[in-house]
Structures are given as C-alpha cells and as structure tokens.
Amino acid sequence: MTTDELATVTIDKSDDVLTVQIAGEVDSSNAQRIGELITAAESGARACIIDLTLLTYLDSAALTMLHRFAQLPTPLLLVTPAGSRATRLIEIGGLDTILTSHETMESAIAALGSA
Amino acid sequence: MSEEGTIAAGCATAEITLRAHGSDEVAVVVSALTPSRSAVQLEDRTPVTDAIRTGMNVLVLSSSELAARYPGFTPELARPGIDASASIPLVDSEGRVIGAVDFGWSSADIFDEGQLVVFETATELCARALDRVRLYELEYEARRLAENLQAFTMVLAGTESRADVAEAMVNESLRVLGADAASVSMLADDGIALLVSRGFDESVDQRRSRPLSVASPATDALMTRTMIVLESQDELIAAYPSLSTQARLDGDQSWVALPLVLGGEAPAVLFAIFRTIRSFSSQDRSLMSTMGLQAALAFERARLRENDLSEADKARQLAAAIGGLTAAATKVAVLAAFIDALPALDAQSGTLALLSDDGSSVDVQGGSEASPYLDSEWQTRSIGARTPLITALRTGESLFIHDRNELTSGFDLSAVEMFADGQRSWVAVPMYAGGRALGALGLSFIATQRFDDAQRVRLASFAALCANALTRAARFELEHSIAITLQSTLLPKQLKTIADVELSAQYNPGTRELSVGGDWYDVIELSQHRFLLVVGDVVGHGIESAAAMGKLATATRALAQVEAAPAALLRQLDRVAAADPSTQFASMAIVLVDREAGELRYSLAGHPAPLLKHADGTIESLDKARSIPLGGLVVERPEKTLSFSDGVTLLLYTDGLTERRSEHIDARTAVLHAALGETVIGVSGLPSALIASMMTGGEQVDDIAVLCAKFTRATPAFSRLVPAHTRHLSNLRHELRTWLVATGVAPSDCDDCLLAVCEAATNAIEHGHDSHSRPIDIRANDQDGRHTFSITDHGAWKQPVDSGGARGRGLNLINLLMDEMTVSPSDKGTTVSFTKVFETTSTP
Numbered sequence: 001m002t003t004d005e006l007a008t009v010t011i012d013k014s015d016d017v018l019t020v021q022i023a024g025e026v027d028s029s030n031a032q033r034i035g036e037l038i039t040a041a042e043s044g045a046r047a048c049i050i051d052l053t054l055l056t057y058l059d060s061a062a063l064t065m066l067h068r069f070a071q072l073p074t075p076l077l078l079v080t081p082a083g084s085r086a087t088r089l090i091e092i093g094g095l096d097t098i099l100t101s102h103e104t105m106e107s108a109i110a111a112l113g114s115a
Numbered sequence: 116m117s118e119e120g121t122i123a124a125g126c127a128t129a130e131i132t133l134r135a136h137g138s139d140e141v142a143v144v145v146s147a148l149t150p151s152r153s154a155v156q157l158e159d160r161t162p163v164t165d166a167i168r169t170g171m172n173v174l175v176l177s178s179s180e181l182a183a184r185y186p187g188f189t190p191e192l193a194r195p196g197i198d199a200s201a202s203i204p205l206v207d208s209e210g211r212v213i214g215a216v217d218f219g220w221s222s223a224d225i226f227d228e229g230q231l232v233v234f235e236t237a238t239e240l241c242a243r244a245l246d247r248v249r250l251y252e253l254e255y256e257a258r259r260l261a262e263n264l265q266a267f268t269m270v271l272a273g274t275e276s277r278a279d280v281a282e283a284m285v286n287e288s289l290r291v292l293g294a295d296a297a298s299v300s301m302l303a304d305d306g307i308a309l310l311v312s313r314g315f316d317e318s319v320d321q322r323r324s325r326p327l328s329v330a331s332p333a334t335d336a337l338m339t340r341t342m343i344v345l346e347s348q349d350e351l352i353a354a355y356p357s358l359s360t361q362a363r364l365d366g367d368q369s370w371v372a373l374p375l376v377l378g379g380e381a382p383a384v385l386f387a388i389f390r391t392i393r394s395f396s397s398q399d400r401s402l403m404s405t406m407g408l409q410a411a412l413a414f415e416r417a418r419l420r421e422n423d424l425s426e427a428d429k430a431r432q433l434a435a436a437i438g439g440l441t442a443a444a445t446k447v448a449v450l451a452a453f454i455d456a457l458p459a460l461d462a463q464s465g466t467l468a469l470l471s472d473d474g475s476s477v478d479v480q481g482g483s484e485a486s487p488y489l490d491s492e493w494q495t496r497s498i499g500a501r502t503p504l505i506t507a508l509r510t511g512e513s514l515f516i517h518d519r520n521e522l523t524s525g526f527d528l529s530a531v532e533m534f535a536d537g538q539r540s541w542v543a544v545p546m547y548a549g550g551r552a553l554g555a556l557g558l559s560f561i562a563t564q565r566f567d568d569a570q571r572v573r574l575a576s577f578a579a580l581c582a583n584a585l586t587r588a589a590r591f592e593l594e595h596s597i598a599i600t601l602q603s604t605l606l607p608k609q610l611k612t613i614a615d616v617e618l619s620a621q622y623n624p625g626t627r628e629l630s631v632g633g634d635w636y637d638v639i640e641l642s643q644h645r646f647l648l649v650v651g652d653v654v655g656h657g658i659e660s661a662a663a664m665g666k667l668a669t670a671t672r673a674l675a676q677v678e679a680a681p682a683a684l685l686r687q688l689d690r691v692a693a694a695d696p697s698t699q700f701a702s703m704a705i706v707l708v709d710r711e712a713g714e715l716r717y718s719l720a721g722h723p724a725p726l727l728k729h730a731d732g733t734i735e736s737l738d739k740a741r742s743i744p745l746g747g748l749v750v751e752r753p754e755k756t757l758s759f760s761d762g763v764t765l766l767l768y769t770d771g772l773t774e775r776r777s778e779h780i781d782a783r784t785a786v787l788h789a790a791l792g793e794t795v796i797g798v799s800g801l802p803s804a805l806i807a808s809m810m811t812g813g814e815q816v817d818d819i820a821v822l823c824a825k826f827t828r829a830t831p832a833f834s835r836l837v838p839a840h841t842r843h844l845s846n847l848r849h850e851l852r853t854w855l856v857a858t859g860v861a862p863s864d865c866d867d868c869l870l871a872v873c874e875a876a877t878n879a880i881e882h883g884h885d886s887h888s889r890p891i892d893i894r895a896n897d898q899d900g901r902h903t904f905s906i907t908d909h910g911a912w913k914q915p916v917d918s919g920g921a922r923g924r925g926l927n928l929i930n931l932l933m934d935e936m937t938v939s940p941s942d943k944g945t946t947v948s949f950t951k952v953f954e955t956t957s958t959p
Contacts, residue, residue: 005842
C-alpha cells in the first residue's frame with residue numbers, strides 16, 4: 001500500500017492477477033507516479049484489474065494513465081460502479097471503447113476466470 | 116293482345132285474324148292451325164281482309180275461283196287438297212268488326228248451307244269469347260295502371276327534397292315505362308340543370324345541362340309544358356334536325372319528355388329514352404301524364420319544404436350574427452359578425468366601410484363566407500371616391516344595384532370594394548348612429564336580386580344593428596386604451612433595487628374587452644433591510660377601476676411610511692376604502708420583509724395566499740392571516756410572522772392567475788403550486804413563465820398581476836492566485852467547491868466545474884514554460900444564474916498537437932462539460948474561460 005497526499009494505492013498480486021485499488025484523488029500531480037507504481041508491479045501478471053470504486057476525483061491525467069495501461073499486452077479490466085464519477089469520465093473521454101469495465105471486483109475476477 | 120282459338124267445325128283448317136287494337140291500318144294473323152301466316156295490310160285483297168273490311172262472309176269454293184277473284188294471292192298455308200275457304204267476320208258485342216275467322220276445306224268435300232251455319236255459329240262463339248277476353252284485358256290494364264300509379268304515389272310520398280322527387284321519377288320511369296335511361300332536369304336561371312340521371316353515359320349527362328335556347332325534347336317540353344313523345348328516330352329527326360347526328364350516334368329509338376306541370380308552370384322535366392322502338396298507347400300516355408302531375412305536386416311540396424328549411428336556417432344564422440354584434444366590442448368583431456350574417460342575408464360577400472374621425476376618409480375591409488378577410492389590412496379611401504359604398508355613405512341613401520351594367524356605368528370601381536367576379540347584384544346601405552354617419556355596409560350576391568320590400572327592411576335593420584354595435588365598440592375601444600394607459604402609468608415602471616433581493620413583476624391585461632385596470636403590485640422600501648411587497652385587486656374593470664387602484668396604491672405607499680406592519684397598514688387602508696366607494700372591496704396581500712431579522716410578516720385582505728418556495732423546492736402557502744376585503748366594516752386584521760432563509764422565493768399574485776371558469780379554484784391553486792415547485796427559471800423570467808404555464812389550454816380572461824422576490828445573499832466572486840504547480844490543484848478544488856456551494860450550486864453538480872477548472876489550470880501550469888514561479892490567476896463569479904470561470908497564465912499559448920495526449924484530452928473535457936469555452940492568447944499570457952448554467956438548486 002502506497003499513500004501520497006491525495007491517493008492511496010493498494011496493490012495485490014495473487015494467482016498471477018494484479019489487482020490495484022486506487023482511493024482518493026488522481027490528477028496531474030500524482031497520476032504519473034501512480035502509473036509508475038502499477039507498471040512496476042505489473043510484470044509477469046497474466047491480467048491486471050484496476051479498481052476505481054473509491055476514487056473521489058480524477059481528471060484527464062488519470063484518463064491518460066489508464067489509456068497507457070490499455071496499450072500494454074497484459075489484459076486490463078477496470079472496476080467502476082455505475083453512476084460513479086470514474087464511469088462518467090471514462091465515457092466522456094471515450095475510453096469505454098477500448099477498456100472493459102465491470103461494476104464490481106467480483107464480476108471482474110469472474111470474467112478473468114471464464115476467459 | 117293475344118288469342119288462342121281453335122275451331123274445328125268439320126273443316127281442315129281454321130285461323131283467326133284480328134285487327135290490331137286501336138288501328139285501322141294493320142290486320143294481323145294471330146292464330147292458325149298452320150304456322151307462319153304473317154301480317155297483312157287491311158287494304159290487301161285477300162278473302163280475310165275483304166271479310167273484315169266488308170263485314171260480310173267471303174266464300175271461295177275452288178282454287179280456280181280464288182285465282183280469278185284474288186289474282187296474285189296465294190295462301191301460303193294451303194296444304195295439298197285445301198282449296199276452298201269461308202272467311203266469316205268477327206263482330207264484337209258493340210257491332211264492330213274486330214277480325215275474321217277463315218275456314219278451309221277441300222273442294223272435293225261437300226259444302227252446303229248447313230256447313231256455313233256451323234262456321235257462323237263458331238265464329239260468333241269466338242267473337243263472344245274474344246269480347247270477354249278483351250274486357251278482361253282492359254280491366255287488367257286499368258288495374259296495372261292503378262297499381263303503378265299507386266306505387267308511384269307511395270314512392271313520392273316518401274320524398275323530402277326535390278332531388279328525392281327527381282330520383283323517384285327516374286326510377287319509376289325505368290320500372291313502369293321500361294325506359295332504358297332517364298333523367299330529371301330542373302329549370303335553372305338560364306337553362307336546364309340536371310338533377311338526377313340513371314342509365315345514361317357520362318358524356319350524355321354532360322349534355323343534359325344546357326341553355327333553354329338549344330332545342331331538344333326536354334327543353335321543348337319545359338317551354339310548352341306538354342309531353343313530347345317520339346316513337347322513332349325518324350320522328351326525332353323530323354322534329355329536331357339538329358339532334359339527328361347525335362341520335363344516330365346514341366342509337367336510341369324512342370324518347371319521352373314529360374314536363375312536371377303545376378299551375379301553368381313547369382319547373383322540371385323527365386326525359387326518358389328507349390333503345391328499342393316503343394309505341395305508346397293512350398293508356399301509356401295517360402299514365403305518363405298522371406305521373407307527371409303527381410311528380411309536379413311532390414316537386415312543389417319539396418320546394419316549399421326546402422324553402423321553409425332554408426328560411427329557418429337563415430333565421431337562426433341571423434340570430435347568431437345579431438348575438439355576435441351585440442357582443443362585439445371592436446370594429447373587427449363587428450366585421451366578423453357581419454360576415455357571419457352574410458348567408459342569412461343571401462349575400463356571398465360583404466364589406467364594411469367606416470368613416471374616419473375627421474370625416475375625410477373611409478376605412479374599408481371586407482370578407483366572404485369562404486375567406487372572412489379579403490385584406491389583412493383596412494384600406495383607406497377618400498370620402499370623394501365614387502364607389503357604391505362611399506356614395507351610399509355620402510348621400511345617406513341605400514343603393515340597390517341590380518346588374519353589372521348598372522354597376523360599371525354608375526360607379527368608379529378602380530377602388531375595388533366588394534365587386535368580385537361572378538356576382539350579379541350589389542347593395543350599399545349607409546349606417547347611422549345618433550344622426551351621425553358612421554359608414555356603410557356593402558353586400559354582393561351571386562344570384563340576381565329583386566330587392567323586394569322584405570329584403571330592404573332586413574338589410575336596413577341589420578345596418579342599424581351594425582351601427583349600434585360600432586358605436587359601442589368605439590366607446591369600448593377608447594375606454595380600453597385609456598384604461599391601459601392609466602394602468603401602465605400607475606404601475607411601478609421599474610421595481611426598486613434592493614440589495615440581495617431579486618425582484619421581478621408582470622402585469623397582463625385580460626383578453627376580455629375592458630379587462631384592464633384593477634390589479635397592481637408594488638415594492639415599497641422602508642429601510643436598508645425592510646421593505647413591503649404588495650399585490651392588490653380592485654373590484655371591476657375599466658377606467659374607474661384603474662383610477663381606484665391608483666388611489667389605493669398611492670395610499671398604501673404613503674401610509675406605509677407611517678405604519679409598515681401589514682395588519683396595521685390594512686386597517687389604515689380600511690379607512691381609506693370606507694371613505695371612497697370605488698376602492699371598497701379591493702383585496703390585498705401585504706408582506707413585510709425584514710432581511711436582517713430573516714423574517715416575513717404578512718396579512719391578507721380577501722386575497723389569494725402568497726406562496727413561498729423553499730430552497731429544496733417545497734411550497735409553503737402564506738394563508739394563516741386571512742380576513743375580508745377592504746371596506747367599511749371595522750375588522751381585526753390578523754398578522755402572521757415566519758422566518759425565512761436565503762434561497763427562498765416569494766410569489767404574490769392576483770386571482771386572474773388561478774381563475775378559470777370550468778375548474779375549481781383549489782384544483783387551479785394546486786396547479787400553481789406544482790408550476791412554481793417545478794420551475795427552474797431564475798426570478799427575472801418567473802412571472803411570465805408562471806403566467807404562460809397557468810394559461811396553457813385556456814384563455815386569459817381576467818387581468819393578472821404577479822410579483823416575485825428571491826432572497827439571496829450575493830456570494831463574492833471567487834479569485835485565487837495559484838502557484839504554478841500541480842500539487843496545489845487539490846486545494847484549489849476544495850476552495851472552489853466551497854464557493855460553488857455558497858452560490859447555491861448543489862454539491863453533486865460541482866464536480867464538472869472543478870474538473871474543468873483544474874484541467875485548464877493543469878494546462879496553464881504545463882505550458883507556462885518560461886517560468887514555474889508565476890502563479891495562475893483563477894476567477895469565478897455567479898451572475899443571473901450563470902457561473903463564469905476564467906483561468907489565466909502568463910506563458911505563451913501552445914496549441915495542443917497530440918489529441919490523445921493529456922493536454923488535448925483536458926481541453927476536450929472542458930469543451931464537453933462546460934458552455935462557451937474560449938481561449939484568448941495574448942502577449943502577457945493566455946486566458947481560458949467558460950460558463951456553466953445550473954438549472955436549479957434542487958437538493959441542499
């Protein structure tokens with residue numbers, strides 16, 4: 001678990017699946033660093049799930065970070081509850097066309113299992 | 116007529132020859148033991164025709180005798196061996212020779228006197244039988260006629276209109292007369308017009324309506340009022356050479372034209388054709404003329420009935436139009452009522468000419484049933500114009516113009532008033548009121564008019580009614596405009612500006628004539644924090660009410676400076692009303708607002724309760740302090756106090772807003788509550804929006820005054836200098852959120868603005884390449900429901916090139932989430948600005 005002033009990032013890797021939970025705010029001041037944290041943990045994972053449920057603020061810097069992860073070979077799933085700020089911005093930013101979102105962590109893991 | 120008769124009286128053959136009924140010319144063989152003796156002419160020399168002509172027995176006893184006495188006559192019936200004959204005349208009971216019986220035998224047989232007696236006796240028996248048959252046939256024919264006529268009479272009895280009668284005639288002529296096609300045409304203005312037609316080709320129907328001058332059986336029958344029967348093409352061509360080609364083309368063989376004659380007039384004619392040669396017996400002819408007479412009677416009865424109906428319709432239309440005139444309060448309404456009355460006056464179009472106030476010109480406008488307004492504008496003409504209308508107006512005499520000739524020779528029609536093509540008669544009637552000429556009415560008619568006394572009286576009375584209505588309308592219009600002027604002078608031109616209060620008001624005069632004057636609103640400032648909101652409604656309408664309202668409004672203003680408490684102020688106004696009947700029974704709502712104390716005090720004098728809309732959208736009715744309208748009665752005026760917080764909106768209104776004839780006042784008040792609760796419009800547009808919403812689906816009859824006030828404590832504009840580093844953005848968001856909520860934006864609505872501002876700030880930080888030390892200038896303010904944001908840096912603007920990159924994405928987001936984003940680069944830096952309109956502060 002890594003904490004800065006704005007966000008708390010919890011990274012877990014089990015069964016070769018990387019799960020990342022980001023709580024708090026992600027903006028241009030911390031998006032880059034969070035991105036680096038996840039990239040460092042990502043190697044060797046067969047899939048990555050980023051949980052944005054506890055995110056209270058995100059901006060284009062956060063979207064850019066997610067966009068970059070989407071271009072890595074590791075399959076990426078997002079967890080964004082319906083009606084959340086993250087869901088809305090991902091849609092407005094057009095990222096919903098290249099990223100797969102699930103409403104809960106459970107359904108995301110289930111989707112990986114069945115894949 | 117037909118006979119079968121076989122007489123075997125010791126002879127080999129016998130045949131009966133009868134004279135054709137009603138004719139001296141043709142003898143017909145009707146029955147024979149041997150076939151195929153054809154018709155013979157009476158003048159032919161044969162034993163039979165001799166017997167018939169002479170009434171005596173003709174005996175031919177051998178073939179040589181036959182050849183000697185009747186050279187060239189070879190009886191075709193002669194069978195081998197039959198060469199003697201006796202032709203015995205058939206004489207009926209009245210001694211007329213009706214035919215003959217011819218007996219034949221072989222001359223080898225013995226013939227004697229005894230034989231002849233047998234023949235004569237047989238012939239006599241035959242004659243008696245024929246007599247009986249003939250009588251029976253006559254009877255049968257008579258009964259058939261009677262039955263046909265009876266059926267026809269019954270059919271006619273069921274007819275109501277002339278078209279019905281014509282229809283019945285056509286059907287019956289096909290049925291009874293066996294016609295192949297038939298039509299009934301009516302005498303029209305200048306020819307005959309087809310009413311009903313059956314069996315004819317369409318092209319033939321088109322010829323059926325034609326001028327009377329074209330000779331034809333139908334027109335002749337109408338003109339001469341006698342039945343015309345043509346039994347062959349030759350007869351038709353002889354009588355109507357011009358129809359010969361057509362007759363041959365049509366291939367018809369017989370024609371009947373039967374006029375419907377009654378009282379020396381023939382209003383219609385039945386025309387029937389037969390595609391085979393038909394001869395018409397005297398019975399046929401008498402049947403037809405009886406049918407013609409019966410149909411004529413039915414036709415006349417239907418005409419009278421139609422007349423009655425149309426007279427009744429006209430009376431109704433006229434009554435309705437006069438009702439319209441009585442209610443008319445404008446000259447346009449008078450014109451509309453006049454146009455409505457045109458059918459009742461038999462006219463197709465009408466024109467109204469009105470003398471101007473100075474009498475130098477005339478305003479003209481007209482219309483017809485089909486297009487109520489010929490011109491959208493009133494046309495102005497000189498009083499000197501020589502048109503029928505203006506001439507009638509000038510001379511004071513009605514002008515009756517019977518035909519176009521009279522019209523064109525007597526008048527100048529360059530100024531076209533009412534003289535559309537296709538019309539035949541015109542009339543111009545002057546209108547007077549109190550001895551003063553007001554104008555003239557013009558009517559034009561498609562049918563030529565006789566202008567009999569009844570019609571002249573009707574037109575003159577109608578013109579008098581119009582004159583009355585116009586006088587009334589002129590008075591109404593004058594008073595209406597004075598009342599509106601007065602009202603608008605008395606209402607505050609501009610509402611007092613009071614700090615932290617948004618005020619807006621609207622007054623709408625009613626659409627009903629004279630529904631103006633009486634309602635008012637006012638805002639009376641008492642001190643920096645205290646002011647009165649007043650709405651009132653004086654009884655009645657028009658100038659007097661407007662004046663009364665002025666008195667009360669002035670009294671309220673003056674008294675409020677001494678006594679501002681609503682109940683006490685109402686008691687003072689009670690004394691004013693007691694002394695001035697015109698202000699009595701006025702209703703008022705007075706609300707004293709104390710901004711500092713956050714308190715509202717109100718009292719109502721017979722007035723609808725003001726409504727308070729809280730920041731969360733709930734509506735509270737200020738209905739606790741009610742009492743009767745202003746007046747002479749000394750009553751206690753109740754008063755209620757309640758506290759309020761910022762963000763509430765107060766609505767005061769007069770009952771014109773909620774009144775609607777067909778709906779209960781409680782239901783309408785509920786509609787108003789809903790409208791006020793749902794609306795998201797700022798105060799400035801609220802009064803008109805509420806009026807529009809309440810008047811949807813109905814007419815605004817009464818006048819309406821609406822006064823709205825919203826209490827807001829203005830939030831100072833947001834202004835921050837943020838160091839050019841992204842780590843300060845989080846704090847900026849926090850401060851900006853606090854400010855947005857203070858301006859009334861719901862917390863849940865803040866996020867988009869925070870994002871947009873931070874995106875712009877991020878851009879500023881990232882491209883402010885020359886110095887990271889210079890702060891970003893962030894400003895926001897809230898005006899008239901619009902939030903405006905600007906973010907200014909001090910670097911040179913760089914157009915983002917990578918649309919997938921963070922910077923392009925950031926700008927894109929601002930564009931998507933905010934309105935009117937602009938980027939203004941300058942030498943000193945770049946400003947990104949945008950706005951956002953929040954619809955409402957629905958949840959706290």
